[in-house]
Amino acid sequence: xxxxxxxxxxxxxxxxxxxxxxxxxxxxxxxxxxxxxxxxxxxxxxxxxxxxxxxxxxxxxxxxxxxxxxxxxxxxxxxxxxxxxxxxxxxxxxxxxxxxxxxxxxxxxxxxxxxxxxxxxxxxxxxxxxxxxxxxxxxxxxxxxxxxxxxxxxxxxxxxxxxxxxxxxxxxxxxxxxxxxxxxxxxxxxxxxxxxxxxxxxxxxxxxxxxxxxxxxxxxxxxxxxxxxxxxxxxxxxxxxxxxxxxxxxxxxxxxxxxxxxxxxxxxxxxxxxx
Amino acid sequence: xxxxxxxxxxxxxxxxxxxxxxxxxxxxxxxxxxxxxxxxxxxxxxxxxxxxxxxxxxxxxxxxxxxxxxxxxxxxxxxxxxxxxxxxxxxxxxxxxxxxxxxxxxxxxxxxxxxxxxxxxxxxxxxxxxxxxxxxxxxxxxxxxxxxxxxxxxxxxxxxxxxxxxxxxxxxxxxxxxxxxxxxxxxxxxxxxxxxxxxxxxxxxxxxxxxxxxxxxxxxxxxxxxxxxxxxxxxxxxxxxxxxxxxxxxxxxxxxxxxxxxxxxxxxxxxxxxxxxxxxxxxxxxxxxxxxxxxxxxxxxxxxxxxxxxxxxxxxxxxxxxxxxxxxxxxxxxxxxxxxxxxxxxxxxxxxxxxxxxxxxxxxxxxxxxxxxxxxxxxx
Amino acid sequence: xxxxxxxxxxxxxxxxxxxxxxxxxxxxxxxxxxxxxxxxxxxxxxxxxxxxxxxxxxxxxxxxxxxxxxxxxxxxxxxxxxxxxxxxxxxxxxxxxxxxxxxxxxxxxxxxxxxxxxxxxxxxxxxxxxxxxxxxxxxxxxxxxxxxxxxxxxxxxxxxxxxxxxxxxxxxxxxxxxxxxxxxxxxxxxxxxxxxxxxxxxxxxxxxxxxxxxxxxxxxxxxxxxxxxxxxxxxxxxxxxxxxxxxxxxxxxxxxxxxxxxxxxxxxxxxxxxxxxxxxxxxxxxxxxxxxxxxxxxxxxxxxxxxxxx
Numbered sequence: 032x033x034x035x036x037x038x039x040x041x042x043x044x045x046x047x048x049x050x051x052x053x054x055x056x057x058x059x060x061x062x063x064x065x066x067x068x069x070x071x072x073x074x075x076x077x078x079x080x081x082x083x084x085x086x087x088x089x090x091x092x093x094x095x096x097x098x099x100x101x102x103x104x105x106x107x108x109x110x111x112x113x114x115x116x117x118x119x120x121x122x123x124x125x126x127x128x129x130x131x132x133x134x135x136x137x138x139x140x141x142x143x144x145x146x147x148x149x150x151x152x153x154x155x156x157x158x159x160x161x162x163x164x165x166x167x168x169x170x171x172x173x174x175x176x177x178x179x180x181x182x183x184x185x186x187x188x189x190x191x192x193x194x195x196x197x198x199x200x201x202x203x204x205x206x207x208x209x210x211x212x213x214x215x216x217x218x219x220x221x222x223x224x225x226x227x228x229x230x231x232x233x234x235x236x237x238x239x240x241x242x243x244x245x246x247x248x249x250x251x252x253x254x255x256x257x258x259x260x261x262x263x264x265x266x267x268x269x270x271x272x273x274x275x276x277x278x279x280x281x282x283x284x285x286x287x288x289x290x291x292x293x294x295x296x297x298x299x300x301x302x303x304x305x306x
Numbered sequence: 307x308x309x310x311x312x313x314x315x316x317x318x319x320x321x322x323x324x325x326x327x328x329x330x331x332x333x334x335x336x337x338x339x340x341x342x343x344x345x346x347x348x349x350x351x352x353x354x355x356x357x358x359x360x361x362x363x364x365x366x367x368x369x370x371x372x373x374x375x376x377x378x379x380x381x382x383x384x385x386x387x388x389x390x391x392x393x394x395x396x397x398x399x400x401x402x403x404x405x406x407x408x409x410x411x412x413x414x415x416x417x418x419x420x421x422x423x424x425x426x427x428x429x430x431x432x433x434x435x436x437x438x439x440x441x442x443x444x445x446x447x448x449x450x451x452x453x454x455x456x457x458x459x460x461x462x463x464x465x466x467x468x469x470x471x472x473x474x475x476x477x478x479x480x481x482x483x484x485x486x487x488x489x490x491x492x493x494x495x496x497x498x499x500x501x502x503x504x505x506x507x508x509x510x511x512x513x514x515x516x517x518x519x520x521x522x523x524x525x526x527x528x529x530x531x532x533x534x535x536x537x538x539x540x541x542x543x544x545x546x547x548x549x550x551x552x553x554x555x556x557x558x559x560x561x562x563x564x565x566x567x568x569x570x571x572x573x574x575x576x577x578x579x580x581x582x583x584x585x586x587x588x589x590x591x592x593x594x595x596x597x598x599x600x601x602x603x604x605x606x607x608x609x610x611x612x613x614x615x616x617x618x619x620x621x622x623x624x625x626x627x628x629x630x631x632x633x634x635x636x637x638x639x640x641x642x643x644x645x646x647x648x649x650x651x652x653x654x655x656x657x658x659x660x661x662x663x664x665x666x667x668x669x670x671x672x673x674x675x676x677x678x679x680x681x682x683x684x685x686x
Numbered sequence: 687x688x689x690x691x692x693x694x695x696x697x698x699x700x701x702x703x704x705x706x707x708x709x710x711x712x713x714x715x716x717x718x719x720x721x722x723x724x725x726x727x728x729x730x731x732x733x734x735x736x737x738x739x740x741x742x743x744x745x746x747x748x749x750x751x752x753x754x755x756x757x758x759x760x761x762x763x764x765x766x767x768x769x770x771x772x773x774x775x776x777x778x779x780x781x782x783x784x785x786x787x788x789x790x791x792x793x794x795x796x797x798x799x800x801x802x803x804x805x806x807x808x809x810x811x812x813x814x815x816x817x818x819x820x821x822x823x824x825x826x827x828x829x830x831x832x833x834x835x836x837x838x839x840x841x842x843x844x845x846x847x848x849x850x851x852x853x854x855x856x857x858x859x860x861x862x863x864x865x866x867x868x869x870x871x872x873x874x875x876x877x878x879x880x881x882x883x884x885x886x887x888x889x890x891x892x893x894x895x896x897x898x899x900x901x902x903x904x905x906x907x908x909x910x911x912x913x914x915x916x917x918x919x920x921x922x923x924x925x926x927x928x929x930x931x932x933x934x935x936x937x938x939x940x941x942x943x944x945x946x947x948x949x950x951x952x953x954x955x956x957x958x959x960x961x962x963x964x965x966x967x968x969x970x971x972x973x974x975x976x977x978x979x980x981x982x983x984x985x986x987x988x989x990x991x992x993x994x995x996x
Contacts, residue, residue, distance in 0.1 A: 064427045104894055123900050130898040136891040140913045140992035149909065153901045181993030415826075422829040436829065443830035463856055521715030531928040532974050533935050535844070536947075536967045539955030544766065619844045626939050627955050642852045650849050662837055 050116075051205055051237045052078035052101055057110030059096060069262035070096045071107070076256065076265060080204070083231055083238045085248040086256045087294060093263020094241045098209050101239065102130055114205070126154060128205040129198030133213055135190035137182040137197075143169065144178035147197045154201060168196040171230065188219040195227075199234070208240045212247070221279055224250055228277060245298075246282055249273075249291045257297035267297035314371065316416040317361035323409035324355055330402030333395030341402070344393040350385025351406075354378040358413060369435075372420020376442055379414045383449050386410065390456045391469075397459025407453050414446050466648040475652040481637070482656050489634040490660050492549040493621040497556025502613055504557070505564025506606070512565075513572050514590075526566040534559050538624040547628050555624040560613040567609035571602025607672040614664045618657060724770060728760070731769045735759035738766065768961045776965040789945070792969050798946040799934050800973065802862050806869020807930040811923065813870065814877025821878070822885040822911070823903065832882070839875050844868070847936045865937035865946075872933040873926035880922030884915025913992065920985035927977045935970060947973075 054076040061068040071093045078084050086094035099105040100112060103119040114122035122128065129150075137146045147165035156164070169175055172192040182190055191211055198206060212220040228251060231238055242248050248255050249271060257267040271290050273281060281287050333339035341348070357378040361371055386407060390396050395403060421442065424435045448468050454460065455467040462470065475482065512519050538555050545551035575598045583593045625635025634653050641649040732755075739759045743750045750758075760769040768776075777792065784791035817835065821828045847868045854864040888910050896906045938948025947970045954963035 062427065064429065099894075102898055104897060123898065126900060128898070130895065132891045132895065134891055136889070136895055138892065138910070138913065140916075142993060150899045152909070153896075153899045153905050183993070418830055419826040422826040439826075439829045440831075440833035444834060447834075464853060517715050518719065519715075520712055521717075521719035524712060524716055525719055528975060531924070531978050532971045533928075533932040533967075535932060535936060536951055536963075536970055539951055539963050540960070540967075542955065543958070543960065615839060623844050623936055623939075627952070638846075638849065642849050645856075647849070647853065654846055654849075665837075 049080050050077055051080050051082075051114065052076065052239070053111075053113045054097075054101075055111045057100065057107045057112055059093075059100060059105060059107045059109075071100070072262035072264045074110070074263075074265055076268075078237060078239060078254075080237055081235055082254055083240065083252050084254045084256060085240045085242055085252040086258055087242055087245065087248045088258035088263075088298065089243065089260055091263075092258040092260035094258050095209050096263065097258070098207050098239060098241050102128060102207055126150075126201060127203055128207050129201070129203040131191075131194055131198045131206070131208040131211045133210045135182070135187075135194040137190055137193060139182055142179050142181050143174065143185070143193050146182065146193060147200050150197065150201050156201075164200050165196070168200045169193070171199070171233075172196045173226070186219075188215050188223060191215065191223065192226075195230075199230075199236075204236060206236050206238045208238065210241050210243070213242070220247070225279060227251065232275065245291050245294050249287060249294060250277060250279075250282060255290075255294055257294060259298070266300065267293075269293055269297065312365065313363050314361045314365045314416070316412055317358040317375075320409045320413040320416070321355070321358045321362050323405050323412065324358070327402045327405035327409060330405060331400045332389065332393075332403045333398045334400035339393065339395050339400075344389055347385045347389045347393060350381050350388060354382035354410070354413060358409075368420045369424035370420075372417045372422075372424070375413055375417030376421060379410055379417055380445075382410050382413070383446075386453060387449075387469075390453070396456045399453075399457035403457065407450075407457075411450075414442075418442055418446070463645050463647050466651055470648050471651040471655060474648040475655060478649065478652065482652065484632050485634045485637050485653065486656060486660065488549060488630075488632045489552070489621050489625065490618070493552035493624075493633075494556060494617045494664075496549075497553035497621065498560055498613060498617040500553070501557040501560030501617070502564045502610060505561040505609070506568050508561075509565050509568035509572065510594075512569060519569060523566065523569055526562050526569070529562045530566055534562075535620060535623045538620075539627045541624065542627045547630055549633075552621045552624040552629075552633075556617045556620045559616045559620040563612050563616070564606075564609040567605040567612075568602060571605025572598050574598075574605060575601040603676045604672075607668065607676060610668045611665060611672070614668050615661060618661050618664070622657065727767075727770055731765065731767045732756055732759045734766045735762055738762070764958050764960055766960065768964050772961055773964045773968060776961045777968065780965060781969070792947075792950070792965065795945060795947050795950050795966070796969055796973055799931070799938065799948065799970075802865035802937065802946075803869055803927070803931045803934040803977070805862060806866035806933060807873055807927050809866065810870040810873030810926060810930065811877050814874040814922070814926070815881055815919075817874065817878045818881030818885055819907065821882050823907075835875065835878055844872075844933065844936045847933065847939070851937055865934050868937040869930035869933035872929045876922040876925040876929070877919070880918045880925075881915055884918025885911045887918060888914040916992070917989065920981065920988070923981050923985075924978050927981055928974050931970065931974050931977060 054074055057071060057074045057076075058069070059071040061070055074093075074097065076097075086097060088094050096105060100107055101114060101119060103114075103123040112119050115125070115127050117125070137143075138149065141149065144162065144165050147169060148161040151161040151164060166175070166178065169178060172195055174189060174192055174196065177185065177189065177193075182193070185193065191214075195208075195211070212223050215223070224247060231251075238251075240248075240251060242251075252271050253275075255269040255271055256265055257269065258264065259266050269290065273286055273290065328341055331340055332344060357374055361375070365371060366374070386403075389403065390399070418439060421435060422439050424432070426432045426435075451465075452468050455465055456469070460467075466474075512522055535555070537558055538551075541551045541554040541558075545554050572594075579597055579601070580593070583597050588596070622635035622638070625633045626639050629636040634657055637653050638650050641647075641653070736755060736759055739755060739762065740750075743755075743758075759765070761772070762768075765772070780790060780792040784793070786793040786797075788794060817831070821832055821835075850868055851864040854860075854867070885907075892910055892914070893906070896910055901909070934946070935948035935951070938946035939952050947966050950966035951963055954960070954966060
């Protein structure tokens with residue numbers, strides 16, 4: 032009964048739809064020869080369908096680990112997690128999410144088109160459909176015409192866009208992005224942020240996004256999860272009520288600045304930067 | 307390392323193989339041997355049967371189970387050797403015996419598999435197990451070799467049993483020592499030192515003249531790929547039959563790998579580090595001593611390691627083209643002619659021991675000198 | 687967006703300019719070094735052969751001056767060190783002038799050696815790749831087998847070569863296979879080591895990516911590990927083919943000098959035919975560089991098809 036109550040509250044809390052990711056009292060400890068490292072400690076988190084959720088925090092706060100737990104790339108030592116209502120492993124076996132890494136991780140021996148068709152090949156999609164879909168998504172990320180190029184012939188920003196197309200092409204409802212623009216310069220990053228936002232609008236996917244940039248988090252997200260390190264835990268969840276249609280100019284608006292201020296406050300409260 | 311309460315499937319297989327082995331004949335031929343004739347071997351076998359029975363019923367943490375299994379298999383394998391040699395079934399081993407060896411095989415694989423999965427945060431324990439696993443595996447291969455050669459009665463000319471080779475080895479220590487001194491201590495060591503030394507010196511000299519370096523490096527690379535052993539007959543002609551000609555072959559074989567590796571290594575220091583040395587106003591020699599030689603060390607040791615095996619090969623092969631009546635290569639070629647294959651294998655064992663010890667020595671000094679290199683940091 | 691692509695083309699251009707520069711920078715020094723080696727060779731030939739020649743002159747009681755000596759030392763029948771042109775003449779005689787089926791033709795002997803080299807190379811490469819795949823996928827194999835793969839090479843395996851040939855001959859296996867087995871043993875090692883490294887060369891992000899697609903082991907092997915390992919494979923193949931040739935040559939030594947470059951070496955050393963030894967040696971060297979170059983060409987073709995940078 033109590034559990035159901037909680038469930039209900041979580042739903043109303045998330046607001047926009049059914050839960051895609053549900054994390055309950057989750058902890059993860061790495062054993063190393065220098066003693067245990069507490070990467071995540073008693074994390075509770077609910078992500079609803081259609082949300083754009085950012086994890087923000089200093090390095091070592093477990094935000095990437097949290098994303099990897101959702102993707103079943105790490106196993107929690109304690110607590111529960113469901114993705115799309117099933118365990119994280121089942122969700123991975125169902126291929127229910129697309130993952131974008133810090134680096135594009137394109138395969139250098141495949142051209143851009145064949146990089147994007149890679150997941151489709153693994154999932155056994157027929158060749159003609161593979162090419163059609165890959166073309167469609169390359170167009171979506173403005174890479175039409177670059178199909179025959181090899182990764183090294185593209186700039187970093189273009190490579191990262193190709194990797195986003197790769198994550199989208201098998202049409203997962205959930206998109207997991209681990210500091211996808213962290214290695215890019217700020218001008219390119221702004222541009223890609225805008226494109227990503229449009230993409231989110233167009234596709235209606237649920238996005239979980241890891242970043243350590245406050246403006247990026249505020250600009251993109253509908254919900255911001257502030258985390259703090261040692262042990263990694265959630266210290267604040269901020270709902271971002273800025274209108275969904277955003278342009279880069281919004282970053283100068285008072286509303287934007289006040290959300291950013293709250294995020295900064297949260298980060299400060301959770302962690303002092305003296306070590 | 308999860309304890310398995312349901313019992314181990316592999317141990318059950320081993321047990322299933324062992325049961326009929328007790329009933330079926332051990333040795334065929336005119337007089338059939340059975341276990342009842344070989345009661346003396348039973349004490350060696352019972353522990354394995356017991357251990358397998360226990361694990362079939364109730365598992366244990368996999369690494370610990372592996373350790374127990376390996377111990378029991380060692381005892382059981384000794385029993386098999388005892389059966390072959392002491393109970394007269396050599397050359398006429400039959401189904402019961404082979405089933406038993408198969409059961410040993412299953413248990414041994416399971417045991418080694420278990421040990422290989424041992425994970426510990428304690429570095430020393432992990433290292434000890436990491437040594438134990440290949441050692442157990444190697445002993446197992448030698449055991450199988452013994453079983454097959456003796457059990458099937460493989461003609462000695464084709465492949466002698468390890469026990470025979472060991473006996474021959476122990477029986478001809480004097481001869482082996484003489485060969486070792488001639489080939490290894492005289493030819494290999496002197497050739498190795500001269501070849502590596504001159505390769506190193508030429509590399510350092512060439513390093514000062516970039517023009518020469520650009521010409522020598524591709525040629526050195528080319529020569530490294532050539533069948534240099536072929537110069538052996540020429541060297542024998544030039545320097546006579548004794549060890550000097552073999553040393554000369556070794557010098558030529560070891561020179562080029564050292565040259566190429568040292569030249570590459572001297573170029574390995576990063577641009578930033580070099581700029582740092584320049585900012586200190588350091589000249590050529592201080593830069594060489596403080597930065598470039600240390601940075602080249604991994605490459606130099608690479609050459610030293612490659613050369614340690616090349617040197618032995620060169621010396622032995624050169625002896626095929628004529629020697630005084632002593633030396634490892636000489637012994638191998640004459641004993642092959644007389645079909646004394648066990649002596650040949652004893653020489654090969656000696657060569658393997660010498661080669662591994664030589665390589666190990668170089669590798670150890672590498673570890674002591676270039677411990678800072680990333681390849682020596684804790685492996686993932 | 688288009689500027690990115692232009693960046694790529696510029697890199698193309700820079701690449702071809704670099705190739706040109708490399709040739710310009712390397713050809714001259716290599717030519718100089720080769721010239722120095724040749725001059726040293728002639729000087730060495732005169733110096734080493736002089737003593738015998740002077741003895742010969744004195745025995746025949748011929749008057750001689752320095753010019754005669756030099757000319758004579760460079761045209762001896764069995765010199766200690768034959769001059770390069772003598773070797774080339776011998777090579778022309780035995781390679782071009784002989785029918786290739788003749789036992790005196792070096793082409794015939796090279797073919798004998800080459801065929802066992804290639805057979806051993808093929809088996810050794812296959813074995814090496816299979817072992818590497820096993821080692822990468824099965825922890826127990828890695829822990830138990832890998833140390834032995836490494837220590838197997840500290841054994842001077844060529845020392846067993848004559849025995850392998852003789853023993854296999856005793857059970858009726860003659861000709862190609864025994865020599866090929868030696869080549870196989872020599873070549874599997876660099877391939878195994880290189881491929882183990884190569885199959886692990888895929889970076890962790892790329893491996894994680896495969897896991898997010900819940901790709902099977904075989905899919906990961908075929909789509910990620912194998913292509914990532916190819917550059918390593920080719921590097922090992924170049925070492926392997928060179929060493930396979932050495933194995934085949936040494937394998938020919940104990941067969942009683944019937945056929946093959948190794949047999950020519952042995953026959954030459956029996957009869958003191960230095961020119962024959964040297965020409966066999968140079969042919970072997972040429973064969974080795976030919977084989978390594980061939981692997982190199984295949985490597986370049988394959989890797990450039992896989993989008994490698996020029």
